[in-house]
Amino acid sequence: MTQRFFNYLLALLLGSVAFSCGDEMQQTLQPTPSAFGRINSLTVVADSSLWMNGARDSVAYFFESPYIILPQPEPIFDVRHIEPGVLSSQPTFRELRNYLVLADLSDENSPATQMVIADLNDAKIQQVREEGFGSAVARNKWATGQQLVYLMGRNRQELLDGLSVTYPAVVKRIAERENERVKVTTYFQGIDRRLGDTVAVRSGARIDIPGGYELVPIDARDFAWLRKSTKGGSLNIMVTRVPYERQSQLTKEGLKEIRDQIGREYISSTLSNTYMKVNDSDLPLFTESTQLNGAFAIEGRGIWEMENDFQAGPFLSYLINDEADRQLVLIDGFVLAPGEKKRELMSELQQVLLTAEVQ
Structure with missing residues (x-):
């Protein structure tokens, strides 16, 4: 009888302790909410x-x-x-x-x-x-x-x-x-190593290309154009390389000249006689010197437009001095998104371009 009572009391005490611990854990393990809100x-x-x-x-x-x-x-x-x-x-x-x-x-x-x-x-x-x-x-x-x-x-x-x-x-x-x-x-879809290899071969620069981009089929040895569809438009990345010939290439004028050159040669709309060019008449082309993963570069921000069409949008460029190979590498991101907000789209492109590193 005494032993049975002792067992009952012990079980009661253990149950009480278990209940108290469970209650305390419930209070101390309340999950902290995650902060939310739109970017920026x-x-x-x-x-x-x-x-x-x-x-x-x-x-x-x-x-x-x-x-x-x-x-x-x-x-x-x-x-x-x-x-x-x-x-x-x-x-x-x-x-x-x-x-x-x-x-x-x-x-x-x-x-x-x-x-x-x-x-x-x-x-x-x-x-x-x-x-x-x-x-x-x-x-x-x-x-x-x-x-x-x-x-x-x-x-x-x-x-x-x-x-x-x-x-x-x-x-x-x-x-x-x-x-x-x-x-x-x-980078929620990861990194596309295959496209990264293509960019490296054609430009001499390694870039972490996010998943979701596709290579626009253009027959060119030293140029690549990658495109990702978005709501109402697209994100675009262009890369090319040109021989380094003179210091004046690493200027605002040099960046504009190279960008206009590939725009005229490779980028057009569905209309005939159209090509992409820098529009620095309506808004200025801002440039500044910077370092991009150890290499000297000229950063450019401006507006592009399609000659003989009504398409336009913002772009961000880095003209990188690849001293080892005596060449200049242009990496460029531009947005086509008529009527849509473009701030976050440009921020996304910048995250990609900032990974660029000459080989």
């Missing part, structure tokens, strides 16, 4: 009074400036403003990816100020009060994959002045994180 979207958290008194114009100027270069202006980020209270009243707003939190610390009753004080340590807040402006970064506050950039001023004017100085670093930080998302989207 930015949520600005600021009090309405601050937003209406200078912050809105500053944010628009610094974070909604045009993406270079598109036929129709599109901002570098899609910006949405919310007040701090929305984060509590509408929990979905706590699961977005990119936040810019603006706080004027002179307004102690400000919900944004109270949020910043609660989120950051006293030393950081004191530093801002002493120096006039400060910034901080937090990740995964409410969801995985999330980033919050805090900009704080001792007063409203010092906050706006600080924003005008620090915005390039903020833009770069957000853009780098978004580029990671673009890369995942770009």
Whole structure:
């Protein structure tokens, strides 16, 4: 009887422990949501009074400036403003990816100020009060994959002045994180090694070509054109090589000349007497010197158009100096997507072109 009672008590205790552990695990293993939101979207958290008194114009100027270069202006980020209270009243707003939190610390009753004080340590807040402006970064506050950039001023004017100085670093930080998302989207079908080999043979450059592209059938030894269909259009990659003859080839004019040459020779529409060319009359051709995987290159951004037709769109080019083989390699990505947004399409092409490496 005593043994039976002891066994019963032991089983009861074990059951109680098992139930308690299970309940505790259920509480501690609550899954953290994954942050969501469109690529290149930015949520600005600021009090309405601050937003209406200078912050809105500053944010628009610094974070909604045009993406270079598109036929129709599109901002570098899609910006949405919310007040701090929305984060509590509408929990979905706590699961977005990119936040810019603006706080004027002179307004102690400000919900944004109270949020910043609660989120950051006293030393950081004191530093801002002493120096006039400060910034901080937090990740995964409410969801995985999330980033919050805090900009704080001792007063409203010092906050706006600080924003005008620090915005390039903020833009770069957000853009780098978004580029990671673009890369995942770009290569979700993997890498087409066969097309990569074809590009290498014809151009002398190795490029990680994403799945989904097809080789346009053109009989050419030193040129390849790859195309991927999209909603209402296509993504296109062109590669070619020409002998290096003079330094002036590595200029804006040199890049334009080579691109126009292959456009005239290989790219046309369904109409007769049509060919692709750079249109630097309506919008400028922007170029700058850069390094691409260890090689000197000229980066070019501009608009292409089809002569004797009504097709046009943006392009991005890299003219690479292949010193070892005494040749220049042009890799170019262009979009044909009439009536569609083109910012993300160009970002996707850039992710591909940035993998280019001369052999």
